[in-house]
Amino acid sequence: MKRGGLLLVLILLTFQNVLPAAATEKEERKWQDESIYYLMIDRFLNGSQTNDTDVDMNDQHAYHGGDFAGIISRLDYIRDMGFTTIALSPVFANEGGGYHGFWVNDFYKTDEHFGTLAQFKTLVKEVHKRDMKIMLDLDVYHVGPHHPFLADADKQAWFIATEASELPALNLDNPETKQYMMDAAQWWIKETDIDGYRLLSVNHVPMQFWIDFTKEMKKLKEDFYLLGDEKISGPEELAVYAGAGFDGWMNYPLNKELKKTFVQPDHSFSSLFSSMKQLGKDEQDAAMSANFMDNENIVRFTHDVIKKNEHPGPRWKQALTLTYTVPGVPLVYYGSEIALDGGSGTKNHDQMNFRTDKELYDYIAQIGELRSKLPSLTRGTMEVLYDKDGAVVYKRVYEDETTVIAINNSSKTQTISLSAGELENEKELRGLLNGGLVRSADKTYMITIDRDMSEIYVLSEKTGINISYILAMSAVLLSFTIFMILVWRKSKANARR
Structure with missing residues (x-):
């Protein structure tokens, strides 16, 4: 046994010498190295029936039961697909029917349908335990249609009249309103240790608010990621918001061209690469922005593909390959890995299904692994x-x-x-x-x-005939042969006793 064990060690050491060493020590991970999986909490997975109030799976406008417990149970599923960050639809307490999270009535509570604050903190800890990050959607401009502040006579100056929005809009030029939203945003960072916000309704908010907001968030966490969800018109507007402290943007110009280019074969890439210049003059301007095919507001790519009588699998693989290998942070909407269909409005928010073919899931994992190992794909x-x-x-x-x-x-x-x-x-x-x-x-x-x-x-x-490799492999084979002969002789001797 001792001799056999020694030979096994020899074999392992020989293999270790054959395998190439890592070229360079891995650099510190930055946000441009991340890949984001965005999910709508209510439509992902029901992990606990204790919070299933008003749940109706047959009603697309009702809650379906997705919660923090369901996300925790699938964190390994997300991590094994290669994602390093999860992004969540708003977690805050909503009015009845606000399954999507955008009808907020209390910024200091979690929605009861999703779970308690303690359960959310557990989710954050479980995410961090897996060396992943977590970010939340935050709309500082809107509240739910029946928010309690609307009936408060002392808070009439907190709101502004607007014809463009279906939801009440906050007056962020008002010092009290501004401070309330700043405090709430800071509270979630201090209380739960989240890592970033996707900020909505950006162009409706006064620039001074953003300048102060970004400064205060970064004070709490220097590498806190601030992703703006706004259709930037060009490099000039980008420079203004970058100066206000935003880290990156949802890349809508690229999204439009991605869908147009990959929905069918034989489409030129020229307009796609031209669109990339709308987020700056070089790769570094786009490196922190999010490249995406789908989000909660637009018709899913799968839906467009099916309308063209194309097969979704190949179309998705091609599109994701580019999304993962051009400058920017890939952001993948839940269900893309199973080519989930979805039209406009609530049809975009279909229930996640985990019992499907894994081919696309495995492909995302493969390109995600390559992106994590090749710094040229994130920084080059x-x-x-x-x-x-x-x-x-x-x-x-x-x-x-x-x-x-x-x-x-x-x-x-x-x-x-x-x-x-x-x-x-x-x-x-x-x-x-x-x-x-x-x-x-x-x-x-x-x-x-x-x-x-x-x-x-x-x-x-160029690789050629590698003499040292051949000699090493010969040594391995010889050692293994000797080991097997010794095992055979010993077993034969034992049989004679």
Whole structure:
């Protein structure tokens, strides 16, 4: 047994010497390295029946029972898909029928249908225990249609008349109103240790409020993430809000082009890449913004795909590959991993179903893992190398790492030629999604990619016959053979006794 154990250790040590060491020590994680899973609490999973008041699964306008307990029970499901952050629809106490969380009647309480404050704190702790982050939706401008402050004679100056909104709007120029919302937002950070807010109705709020708001939130938590949900018109407006302290934006210009480009094959990528410039002049301007296909307010991508008589799986894979590999933080709406259908309004908020095919789930996990391991995909520069006939190739470069992303969003196999001027000569492209290998020949890389397929390559030194690897493997095989012979002899000797 001692001799056999020694041989096993020898084998393990030999394998350890064969495997390549990590190229560089992993850098500290920043928000641009995150990937976000956004879910509507009520429609995700019912984990506890104790808070099932007014639940009616057959009524799309009623509560369906989703709660904090349900999210806790599926945190590993979300983490194993590669996500590092979860974002939640508003958790605050709502008026009757406010399953979506946007009819707030008390900013200092959790909605009773979702669970208690103590249960929410447990959720935050469980998220952090998994080395993940958690952020909440917050609309500082609106309250529920029957908020108690509306009937308070001393708070009439807290509201402003508006024809554009169906919900009462807060007067954030009023010092008391402003302080109330600032205090409430700070209270959730101090009380529960959340990591960020997605801020709604941004353009309705006075700029001075945002300047003061962002400053106070960052005082409590320096790396607290402030994501604005607003359709930024261009780099000039972006610069104004960035100066006010926002970290990033929901990338609506990119979202529009993503849907248009991937809903069917054979669509040019040119307008898509042009749209990326609307969030700044370079990659760093977009790095902290959220790239998304769906959210709670727009028709789901799956719905658009089905209307075009296309199969959702390939369309989603192509779209997500780009979403995960261009500058920005991928934000995926719950149910996308099962190609959940959903039209406008409440039809967008269908119940999550966990008993479905895992193919898309596994693909998201795969590209999520690559994104977490390749800093060039989260921090690198970007250059488009090829864009023609529904196929695109672009590269991301960070320090000494170069990744090349090839997406064939066309209805036929394509062969793409890249020159040594675009990629360093005498190297090779190693495919990480499908295992392809492309070596440079005559100062050219010839990439062949099937229709509806994508590949993420890493530019590496050429591999040849690796003598040391062969010798090491020979030693492993010899050691294993000796070990098996010894085991056989010992068992034979024991049989004779």
